[in-house]
Amino acid sequence: MSQERRDRYDEQALHTRIARLPAPMSDQLSTWVRALHGQGRYRHTPAGFRRIRRYLRIAWPTLTLWTAAGLDLRQVTADHITSELARHQGNVARGLLSVLRSFFRALKQERLIFLNPTAGLQLPAGVHLPRPLSSDRLAGALDRLDGPAARLIVGLVAIHAVRAVEVVRLDLADPDLARRTLAVRRGEGIRLVHLDDLSIDLAADRLRERRRRWPQATNPHLLSTSQTYRHPASPQISYCAMRAVFDQIGLLPRQVWADRILDEARQTADPVHLVRLFGIYPSIAVKDVHAAHPDKALPRIR
Structure with missing residues (x-):
């Protein structure tokens, strides 16, 4: 578009x-x-x-x-x-x-008001360490989802910590099932995600569903709906549609994303590993490792 x-x-x-x-x-x-x-x-x-x-x-x-x-x-x-x-x-x-x-x-x-009620309002900066989700909340999550598209959205967030907003921006050309990779756009760059067997199956299921339901689809996005698959503007699915998927499992997209990173942090005390694996900011990586290993003093990374 x-x-x-x-x-x-x-x-x-x-x-x-x-x-x-x-x-x-x-x-x-x-x-x-x-x-x-x-x-x-x-x-x-x-x-x-x-x-x-x-x-x-x-x-x-x-x-x-x-x-x-x-x-x-x-x-x-x-x-x-x-x-x-x-x-x-x-x-x-x-x-x-x-x-x-x-x-x-x-x-x-624009002179519609004389006083700005937000003037002088401040919030404490605060440092909030991420908290892990209990295992029972994620267990069987994919089985509770309605359809291949929903399972792909949650799967990419829960397995590879792809942000939900990045998932809905994916184009049909982004998953390369032969090479087992997924190209995720982030800013001006591209993060190449190496897919596991489950993620390959989820992406393949979604592509088969799209071909079956909408063989004449013109929307280039990997995810589309009955309202957008031939929309002339080729929009991505809406934020509300994406949130509705996570509502099916009673979790917010950011909770699932943060839990995946925190789970990896439990396996390592190396924030650099998290930065390289998930493409996150160093400050987020340090915070997650600190949350997973509060007894360890962490070096600063740049």
């Missing part, structure tokens, strides 16, 4: 979601989108619609909660925000605060 078509798709999806909220909340969010996209009162480098969609997704539960309480963004106070942040922890709370700041900065810039 061309970048122009992708942008149009993301823009339409963004405005469709915003339209689900009543005015004036929807109008305020539309103003926020225009400001972030560089069409506000002050010119700046525009944020892409895909990024803005990601921001909106992070704040969506909070926005719907405030809407249900009869609030719009002009009525939200620092107390409302503090109360909402208290419901979350760690990076989730920090990510939410970052998005809320962007809302109110944009509205102040």
Whole structure:
């Protein structure tokens, strides 16, 4: 899919979601989108619609909660925000605060509000060590999933620590079953994952299912749905569709991803091994090894 078509798709999806909220909340969010996209009162480098969609997704539960309480963004106070942040922890709370700041900065810039209720709000940095999932929560997980696509998504995350958002971006050409590899795009680079027998079987099952159900499919993504397999914009499956897969086993995608890395960390005290195997940041590798071996002093890695 061309970048122009992708942008149009993301823009339409963004405005469709915003339209689900009543005015004036929807109008305020539309103003926020225009400001972030560089069409506000002050010119700046525009944020892409895909990024803005990601921001909106992070704040969506909070926005719907405030809407249900009869609030719009002009009525939200620092107390409302503090109360909402208290419901979350760690990076989730920090990510939410970052998005809320962007809302109110944009509205102040566009002169829809006079005071920014996020001004001065801070969250402690904190260091949260990962916790392993109990074995009974993962046992038989693949058997509880509905269909080859769902099993492939969870399998790649649980076995190879491929991030769920990376799985849904995979194209048909990315799995090379003959060479037993999977090309995973990460930023500007590609991480080559060497597949085990189970992962080969999961990918092959998914490819057979796709050929059987949609022999005339035009969407180049490895994962598609009855709504997207011949969609002219060739979109990847939605975040909600991906999350629905993990809902079947009662786990979040990040829990499964983190547990796989932590399981490997239990087998080694070498964070460099984790960096090379999973392509993760050194700081994450050190944190996981520390969680798996709290009695050992770890050297810094660069």
